[in-house]
Amino acid sequence: MDLGDLINPSPKVYDVAPIKRETRRTPNTVTEDDQNAEQLFNSILGPKYIKKPLEEIGTIDEDEVADSEEDEEIDELEIYDLLRNIKDPEHPLTLEQLKVAQHSLINIDQLTKTITVQFTPTITHCSMATLIGLCIRVKLLRSIPKTYKVDIKVSQGSHESENAVNRQLNDKERVAAALENSKLLSVVDKCIIHS
Amino acid sequence: MNWDKDYNKQCDELHSRDYYCNPDTSASGKKEALVSITTRISNGEVDLNTSIKSLADYLTVTDERIRAAAYEIMDVTLNNIKNKQEVVVQTLCSLLRFFGDRLHDYECVNEILTCIKTLMSTWKNSFENDLVSSILHQLLNDVSIPALTQPLRLSCYVIFDLIATHYPSMCKLLFANGFIQSIDGERDPKNLLYIFQLIPKLCSVCSDSIPSVAEELFEALSCYFPITYTPAADDPRNITSQDLSLALTTAMTSHPSFSTYCFPFLMEKLSTVVLETKKESIKALTQCIQTFGEDHTRPxxxxxxxxxxxxxxxxxxxxxxxxxxDSITLIVNAVCSTNDPNINFKNIHVGLIRPAVTELESTTHSKFGALYSRMIYSAAVASPSICKMICDHMIPHILQINDHHQHSHHHHHHDGQPCNHDQSHSPSSSTMIMITQLAQASIETSSSFSHFDSIVEKMNQSSNESEAIELISRLSILNPDSKSCLDWLNRSIRNDQKRETTLNALQWMSKHSESLVIRFIDEHFDLDTIDESDLIVNVAILSRMGVQCGSNICRVIVMKLMPISNRSKFVMDGIHVMVSHCESMSVDRTMMNSMLDQIMSNANHRVAFQIVLILHSKCDLELQNECIKRCTSSYERHPHLLCALLISCRQQISFCDLQIGEHLITSSIRHGDSKSLYAIASVLNKLYHREQYYHQLLQCVAKHFVVSVDQYASAHHVDALSVVLRYLYMRGEYSVGDQLGRVLIGLLDHQHAQIKRAASNGFAIVMNQSKYDHHVIRQVLYKQRFFTVHANQLNHHRSNSCHLVAFANMIYQVNQSVISSEMSKLFPMVLRSLSVVEGDDVSVVDLVGAGLRAVKVLLSGDDTRNLIVDYLGSLIPHLLRWCRYESDANVRLTSVICLNQLVTFQYYKLHPFRQSVLDVLGEVIGDKKRLVRREAVKCRNDWFVLSE
Structure with a gap:
């Protein structure tokens, strides 16, 4: 594949804002009354002045994963985290900066274990769309458990030959054949190496 | 003989003069000759007449070089002549006349000008007006001043200055003969500064003749506005841009007749696009109004x-x-300074007050309401009388507008139409801001405020907004006797939505009237009669007030809360919040004593210790000594209190009571909790410089530990032992430290699993650092020493897995270079800790966790990682096993991180493991913990793209 001529020489670059996951409150062991009083007191003081717990002498600092043994399922944000830093094949920009990948276009059905990723090429006649789709496919192939089924599509109306691209990206044989091509694989690796 | 000497002298004199005037003489020769001439003149050997006579021929020769040299000698003579007062005026006049006549000699004009300057500045008042006027005439007509060099132009200006100062009647002629043209195009900063300073002088000397030339003169000046000048780095003249700018503005305002041209000019400049010009213009405009005064500004x-x-x-x-x-304030002050209040009012009414009222009346453009309020405020703070005048006029208007708006607001709602105004831009909030600003101005100018009651009445009707709270706080200061304002504040501070605004308002109030805030606290926070839940709310609110309202209020609140600290734990929490956030709060004897009383009667409060630490460190030396003395007497009942005092006192305070020291230590060992352990640190610190006590004390520590560990055998004693061991090692007390270290190692073989575990964790405690260690003079390399001594001993007990945990706990906190030399001995031990199987006598998580941490650290050090290459074959299978360990997420996470650290090794070393690593990581990416999954993905990605 010749990367000499750029399909879209000047794509629009977007600001990248961090997305935060809503954290669940960890259960507390103190009694409810105490907790209510504490909450009341702290709510009046405001977050700036809430006292921090006293440091005990002789504790060892450890980066704890989490207190609870609760399972954390794979969610949309996690998938987005995997995809946001993939490089565009044409530009030294990430899919997030170009809004090719978007958090809102990722959907996970936990019941059927299906992940649907839609992406938006920067222009409708983008011939890189299949390559970008392949990068996403390879990245997810390497990053999520085999129990999940992954569907990759261009978002509706964002590409001239939408159906053809979608069919190509979800055709196991064609994906496998593409990955046999060592030249193509090295292009894909280049895009996802630092993602 | 005398005659002979005189003759020689005359010869010398003639010789040096000839020598100097000879154009072929070298520069150094000229310099020498000039020095000899100067000496002779200043010694009085030659008088003026002789000199003139001897130079007469030279001054008129055709060779301009000789003429110039002769003028120079003339100047030197004039400058250095002895008995200047005795020179005959006649001679001077003819000399000046001569110079004036020679001004057309353009080749020597430099020297001639210098001579004139010297003449006029040395004999200031000696010349007749006629002569001066003719010189002035010749100077302005025969010489083209703008064409001269910079120092000569300056000489001309100095001559003008001398004339203006000493012959004021001649000034008229200056302007008649083209003085203004002579300064045209001047660009040198020093000359400009001189001109700018000269013009005010001229304006005051010949004020009458200025109006006729005002336009021309102002134009010559205004072309420099706004002046910008960046001096060179090594500029010796030391002129700044500010000097020039100030002098220019002063010059531009130096005569009332300039006002006709000045105001339109500055207004035009004000509306340019360049911000700097705008700023300069508003400053100049303000200065103009101040200088020209009300009557010239009015039109x-x-x-x-x-x-x-x-x-x-x-x-x-x-x-x-x-x-x-700021300019508005100054301008208002200037234009409202007449004796007629009507004129004063008129001057700000049309341009300022009426537009503001109109703005508030309009419902469509009220977004500038706040800006107009600030403008009115700036005008009002100019003086008390102006403030009163503005308030008296505006407030009835504003109240009327407010009524009108509220009425139409209700009207809208009756129509069922939605009100589209943004809340902050709604008219009633603009009027509120305006009243607030007026009230604030009244407070700041301490002028009376007459509409208090009607405003409060209106406030009670209006909807509650944050502006209302601000206004109320302003009003409460204006009328401190009013109960309704404080009631209002009390209501709003207890409302969650309005609390922040109210606190800010109180903060503002505390700056203007602390006594009022204190009265508010006294009247509305009666803590004695309320129940527990109300107490929490009140304490929290008071604490916030204490933090925000400055150190004095904070002190009052702390003193108010202290007596009731036994009623709820939140009281101490509140005090803690205040003392830790209010750094400037002063601590006096009463406060400290009442604090100590409280803690002694209500001991062991969890934050009391911290509060004492903070408060005590703020006391002065004398008070600290007093507190320690007081607590020493009751140390048995309150050892913690004494510890806190000892930790927070200054270094100068000595404490060397061995008995108390020993008691503190033994009781701390008995308690074993973290607070008690401070005691050991503080006592060791205090006695550090008293050797005879210190060593006794160390022995006492060692003895008590050996005894207490046997006696109590509980985990927290082992923790205490570890902490003390750290203290000792930090201070370089190795002999006692080693003694206790052996005890710790011995405990690894203890019969109780709990003790064994605590002992192995103890090794991590010793090597760890705590932020409370800062008060210690730390020995360098103490960790290394501890490690080398104890690693060897642990190595002898290979069988026991507790020893492995202890070892792994140490290894990840010690300097890499120490480990690298013993790697061949140490790494197998680490590997053994990873090869445990379930069911061993020590917790797998502890052992493997410590082992993996050690691997992680060893892999990140440059020296050690290269030594690990040989062990990859046994290390990787362990890592692969532990990254699937179900029971502990930290173990999984650390092993994945370790696997990831491996990828920088050479490809051929890793290739044999690549497939198996990828397979296992394929499972780990489905881990139930997100953090583990994330690391696994990163790791797997890196292993995928491994390349040669």
């Missing part, structure tokens, strides 16, 4: 206000806005 005032209003509304630059607001 332009309406227009000036219009320009200022436009500027402040248009700009988005806050600096500029503040500059304009």
């Amino acid at each position: 332009f005032l309406t227009e000036i206000w219009a320009y200022i209003r436009t500027e402040i509304i248009r700009t988005s630059n806050m600096d500029y806005v503040h500059l304009i607001l």
Whole structure:
């Protein structure tokens, strides 16, 4: 594949804002009354002045994963985290900066274990769309458990030959054949190496 | 003989003069000759007449070089002549006349000008007006001043200055003969500064003749506005841009007749696009109004206000806005300074007050309401009488507008139409801001405020908004006797939505009237009669007030809360919040004593220790000594209190009571909790410099530990032992430290699993650092020493897995270089800790966790990682096993991180493991913990793209 001529020489670059996951409150062991009083007191003081717990002498600092043994399922944000830093094949920009990948276009059905990723090429006649789709496919192939089924599509109306691209990206044989091509694989690796 | 000497002298004199005037003489020769001439003149050997006579021929020769040299000698003579007062005026006049006549000699004009300058500055009042006027005439007509060099131009200006100072009647002639043209095009900063300073002088000397030339003169000056000048780095003249700018503005305002040209000029400059010009213009405009005064400004005032209003509304630059607001204050002060109050009012009514009222009346453009309020505030703070005048006029209007708006607001709602105004831009909030600003101005100018009651009445009717709270706080200061304002504040501070605004308002109030805030606290926070839940709310609110309202209020609140600290744990929490956030709070004897009383009667409060630490460190030396003395007497009951005092006192305070020291230590060992352990640290610190006590004390520590560990055998004693061991090692007390270290190692073989575990964790505690260690003079390399001594001993007990945990706990906190030399001995031990199987006598998580941490650290060090290459074959299978370990997420995470650290090794070393690693990581990416999954993905990605 010749990367000499750029399909879209000047794509629009977007600001990248961090997305935060809503954290669940960890259960507390103190009694409810105490907790209510504490909450009341702290709510009046405001977050700036809430006292921090006293440091005990002789504790060892450890980066704890989490207190609870609760399972954390794979969610949309996690998938987005995997995809946001993939490089565009044409530009030294990430899919997030170009809004090719978007958090809102990722959907996970936990019941059927299906992940649907839609992406938006920067222009409708983008011939890189299949390559970008392949990068996403390879990245997810390497990053999520085999129990999940992954569907990759261009978002509706964002590409001239939408159906053809979608069919190509979800055709196991064609994906496998593409990955046999060592030249193509090295292009894909280049895009996802630092993602 | 005498005659002979005189003759020689004359010969010398003639010789040096000839020598100097000879154009072929070298520069150094000339210099020498000039020195000899100067000496002779200043010694009085030659008088003026002789000199003139001897130079007469030279001054008129055809060779201009000789003429110039002769003028130079003339100048030297004039400068150095002895008995200057005795020179005959006649001679001087003819000399000046001569020089004036020679001014057309353009080749020597430099020297001639210098001579004239010297003459006029040395004999200031000696010349007749006729002569001066002819010189002035010749100077301005025969010489083209702008064509001269910079120092000569300056000489001309100095001559003008001398004439203006000593012959004031001649000034008229200056302007008649083209003085203004002579300064045309001047660009040198030093000369400009001189001109700018000269012009005010001229204006005051010949004020009558200025109006006829005012336009021309102002134009010559205004072309320099706004002046910008950046001096060179090594500029010796030391002129700044500010000097020039100030002098220029002063020159531009130096005569009332300039006002006709000045105001339109500055207003035009004000509306340019360049921000710097705008700033300079508003500053100059302010200065003009101040200098020209009310009567000269009045014709332009309406227009000036219009320009200022436009500027402040248009700009988005806050600096500029503040500059304009400051200028408004100055301008208002200047234009309202007449004796007639009607004129004063008129001067600000049309341009400032009426537009503001109109703005508030309009419902469509009220977004500038706040800006107009600030402008009115700036005007009002000019003086008390102006403030009163503005308030008296505006407030009835504003109240009327407010009524009108509220009425129409209700009207809208009756129609069922939604009200589209943004809340902050709604008219009633603008009027509220305006009243607030007026009230604030009244407070700041301490002028009376007469509409208090009607406003409060209106406030009670209006909807509750944050502006209302601000206004109420302003009003409460205006009328401190009013109960309704404080009631209002009390209501709003207890409302969650309004609390922040109310606190800010109280903060503002505390700056203007602390006593009122204190009264508010006294009247509305009666803590004795309320129940527990109300107490929490009150304490929390008071604490916030204490933090925000400055150190004095904070002190009052702390003193108020202290007596009731036994009623709820939150009281101490509140005090803690205040003392830790209010750094400037002063601590006096009463406060400290009442604090100590409270803690002694209500001991062991969890934050009391911290509060004492903070408060005590703020006391002065004397008070600290007093507190320690007081607590020493009751140390048995309150050992913690004494510890806190000892930790927080200054270094100068000595404490060397061995008995108490020993008691503190033994009781701390008995308690074993973290607070007690401070005691050991503080006592060791205090006794550090008293050797005879210190060593006794160390022995006492060692003895008590050996005994207590046997006696109590509980985990927290082992923790205490570890902490003390750290203290000792830090201070370089190795012999006692080793003694206790052996005890710790011995405990690894203890019969109780709990003790064994605590002992192995103890090794991590010793090597760990705590932020409370800062008060210690730390020995360098103490960790290394501890490690080398104890690693060897642990190595002898290979069988016990507790020893492995202890070892792994140490290894990840010690310097890499120590480990690398013993790697071949140490790494197998680490590997053994990873090869445990379930069911061993020590917790797998502890052992493997410590082992993996050690691997992680060893892999990140440059020296050690290269030594690990040989062990990859046994290390990787362990890592693969532990990254699937179900029971502990930290173990999984650390092993994945370790696997990831491996990828920088050479490809051929890793290739044999690549497939198996990828397979296992394929499972780990489905881990139930997100953090583990994330690391696994990163790791797997890196292993995928491994390349040669």
